[in-house]
Amino acid sequence: MRAVPACAAAGVAGETAVTFTPMSAAGDRFAEFWDTKGYVVADGAMGTQLFAMGLTSGDAPERSNLLAPGRIRDVHRGHLRAGADLVLTNSFGGNGLRLRLHNLDGRVLELNEAAARIAREATEAEQRRDARTMLVAGSMGPTGELLEPLGSLTVADCEQAFATQAEGLAQGGADLLWLETLSDLGEVEAAVRGARRACDLPVAVTLSFDTAGRTMMGAGGAEAAERLGDLELAALGANCGNNIADTESAALEIRAALGDLPVISKPNAGIPYWGGNTFHYTGTPEILAAHAHRARQGGVQIIGGCCGSTPAHIAKIAAVLAGDQPVPEIMYPTGDEGSAALTDAAPDRDRSRRRQR
Helix, strand or coil: CCCCCCCCCHHHHCCCCCCHHHHHHHHHHHHHHHHCCCCHHHHHHHHHHHHCCCCCCCCCCHHHHCCHHHHHHHHHHHHHHHHEEEEEECCCCCCCHHHHCCCCCCHHHHHHHHHHHHHHHHHHHHHHHHHCCCEEEECCCCCCCEEECCCCCCCHHHHHHHHHHHHHHHCCCCCCCEEECCCCCHHHHHHHHHHHHHHHCCCCECCCEECCCCCCCCCCCHHHHHHHCCCCCCCEEEEEEHHHHHHHHHHHHHHHCCCCCCCCEEEEECCEEEEEEEEEEEHCCCCCCCHHHHHHHHHCCCCCCCCCCCCCHHHHHHHCCCCCCCCCCCCCCCCCCCCCCCCCHHHHHHHHHHCCC
């Protein structure tokens, strides 16, 4: 039976810290992958699949954990059967500050517990079917607010938001917490502190590098590695971002700046463009698989896809990394790839990317 992590329910609102050993706990969970194949295949997008299943723009994807758990389970199953070793829960916008926009801020624990439980059920079913280790990572996206003095969000409130979300994910059975698509290193630090007030799960972090290889708040890969490298994280890396090339470059920059800490690369499936009545992405499974090969050659150990990526992308990544299929002879374009397909909807691309994951 899987051990339940120690949660500090009382400590979430108070000052008592939880005793944790993040690196050893993470090592226990990742040891089998490092010993057998040396890398982990992460999943693809959740929101992209949910929109294809009928999720309405503007609604909270996390609501589906309660109203349509079968849909969420199907998304996880699709990525796992494609070859993913690790799936992220449907909880990207599951902190209280984001859920407040949908009048769901009073249900943070419920929604996150459900997200982790659904992912746990899916992985355990697939492990019985496939007899391989699979992990559940509790997805935790940004608050959407700016910390003081640039905004009105206090560090204490930021920590509290992530602590409550982490508690729900731990209760639902997550193996580790996965802070993703972050831009502000201060928010990362507050999020990690909040998560560790709530439970003893390992914490992985990925930043979104959007402009000239930097986050929206101006941090580069080397700066992120230097500032966050002492947080005893389970892994650090890049996800989402402006394009595959920038995400890849940032992940390799982080790899060069770190010692033995596992590095993550989880880029979008190219650049989104508006076609018909929905968004499409320029990155084919072959393009993401070529990226995965380059990233792995550069020392990146955890590789998957973000917005726009599907089980087909993950299947290609898994097959190429395993050596079951040849590496696609594709160099990802560095210019205006897909520009002919892009429309005046370009200003909406950032919002789409962050909403869909």
